[in-house]
Amino acid sequence: MRRFVIRSLESAIRRGGASASSSRRFSSDSAPERKVAILGAAGGIGQPLSLLMKLNPLVSSLALYDIAGTPGVAADVSHINTRAEVVGYAGDEQLGKALDDSDVVIIPAGVPRKPGMTRDDLFNINAGIVKSLCTAISKYCPNAVVTMISNPVNSTVPIASEVFKKAGTYDERKLFGVTTLDVVRAKTFYAGKAKVPVAGVNVPVVGGHAGITILPLFSQATPASNDLSDDDIEALTKRTQDGGTEVVEAKAGKGSATLSMAYAGAIFADACLKGLNGVPDIVECSFVQSSITELPFFASKVRLGKNGLEEVLGLGPLSDYEKEGLEKLKPELKASIEKGIKFAQEN
Numbered sequence: 488m489r490r491f492v493i494r495s496l497e498s499a500i501r502r503g504g505a506s507a508s509s510s511r512r513f514s515s516d517s518a519p520e521r522k523v524a525i526l527g528a529a530g531g532i533g534q535p536l537s538l539l540m541k542l543n544p545l546v547s548s549l550a551l552y553d554i555a556g557t558p559g560v561a562a563d564v565s566h567i568n569t570r571a572e573v574v575g576y577a578g579d580e581q582l583g584k585a586l587d588d589s590d591v592v593i594i595p596a597g598v599p600r601k602p603g604m605t606r607d608d609l610f611n612i613n614a615g616i617v618k619s620l621c622t623a624i625s626k627y628c629p630n631a632v633v634t635m636i637s638n639p640v641n642s643t644v645p646i647a648s649e650v651f652k653k654a655g656t657y658d659e660r661k662l663f664g665v666t667t668l669d670v671v672r673a674k675t676f677y678a679g680k681a682k683v684p685v686a687g688v689n690v691p692v693v694g695g696h697a698g699i700t701i702l703p704l705f706s707q708a709t710p711a712s713n714d715l716s717d718d719d720i721e722a723l724t725k726r727t728q729d730g731g732t733e734v735v736e737a738k739a740g741k742g743s744a745t746l747s748m749a750y751a752g753a754i755f756a757d758a759c760l761k762g763l764n765g766v767p768d769i770v771e772c773s774f775v776q777s778s779i780t781e782l783p784f785f786a787s788k789v790r791l792g793k794n795g796l797e798e799v800l801g802l803g804p805l806s807d808y809e810k811e812g813l814e815k816l817k818p819e820l821k822a823s824i825e826k827g828i829k830f831a832q833e834n
């Protein structure tokens with residue numbers, strides 16, 4: 488954690504976080520002013536994510552919004568002696584103020600899974616929540632980068648895109664489904680199996696964010712390992728795809744991943760902020776509008792920049808096992824995307 492924060496600070500300052508081309512005001516520690524809003528900030532993910540964003544020196548203003556409970560979270564987090572000014576907002580009537588002038592909006596609002604449920608089982612409740620929050624975003628901060636954590640991500644991102652299109656504010660460079668936790672898991676599981684230090688591991692994860700739509704590309708993992716058998720790769724793939732369910736079952740009815748998700752959400756938000764600040768070569772995996780397959784949204788490596796999404800990177804060479812996984816995931820991902828679009832168009 489400490490290393491993450493220090494790295495952020497160092498790279499923001501050293502690699503152009505203080506880029507003179509930004510029209511933003513600069514604070515004394517040379518990073519431009521950036522407002523981050525978290526919607527669902529009092530929840531299981533929202534609270535630790537609020538803490539992590541308060542520790543991020545690239546954030547100058549942190550708005551914590553939820554339907555209730557945010558004054559307490561904000562009072563607590565605000566006592567930490569870091570740069571960000573923290574304000575809590577609760578209830579519909581304060582949503583506009585929370586969003587006003589935000590550079591990055593992170594959305595972990597909505598219900599989590601219980602054992603036996605799929606992410607799609609959350610659709611009926613979370614689709615409406617995401618739709619109303621995105622309607623407010625298009626009104627109060629139409630230029631913000633939006634990072635969507637609420638599940639099912641394979642549908643909530645298409646919902647957000649339709650809401651923004653209807654409002655006339657859609658910019659595909661500003662909408663991201665957060666799949667960073669899949670990458671975090673793939674790195675951890677790979678390092679354990681390949682017996683390499685986890686800090687230097689990289690594994691792209693493509694597709695979507697549910698079950699078989701999560702496709703880790705272990706053939707591209709670095710450092711490469713010659714010791715892993717086909718069975719090992721299959722087991723690693725399945726464990727990554729079922730990582731969320733592993734946590735849901737271990738929590739036995741008390742929700743899904745919150746701490747690891749907050750970590751992943753903070754990594755992705757930090758990457759977005761660095762991109763906005765003009766730091767070069769910021770690449771993360773994310774579920775975005777894409778043309779690298781025939782599906783309109785797809786997760787892959789993306790380059791982040793001053794306007795959000797700068798470039799969707801290709802899939803790279805796939806193993807036969809990964810090629811097969813890619814073809815298998817397409818029908819499910821397509822159906823989830825279409826379900827989201829249909830919901831937003833009809834409601």
Ligand SMILES: NC(=O)C1=CN([C@@H]2O[C@H](COP(=O)(O)OP(=O)(O)OC[C@H]3O[C@@H](n4cnc5c(N)ncnc54)[C@H](O)[C@@H]3O)[C@@H](O)[C@H]2O)C=CC1
Pocket residue numbers: 526527528529530531532533552553554555595596597598599600609613616619620635636637638639640665666667668669696742743744745748
């Ligand atoms: N993308 C990913 O990798 C992951 C996504 N998730 C998803 O994140 C979501 C949140 O999970 P948790 O934090 O564990 O749930 P939680 O139930 O602990 O917290 C959700 C929060 O959202 C708030 N909320 C509900 N309606 C709202 C609205 N209209 N406006 C603002 N806030 C609202 C609730 O009051 C609550 O505080 C779930 O949908 C879960 O499936 C969870 C883990 C990983």
Ligand SMILES: O=C([O-])CC(=O)C(=O)O
Pocket residue numbers: 599600606638668730731732734735743744
């Ligand atoms: O599994 C869930 O419901 C939450 C989630 O998306 C994850 O942990 O990857």
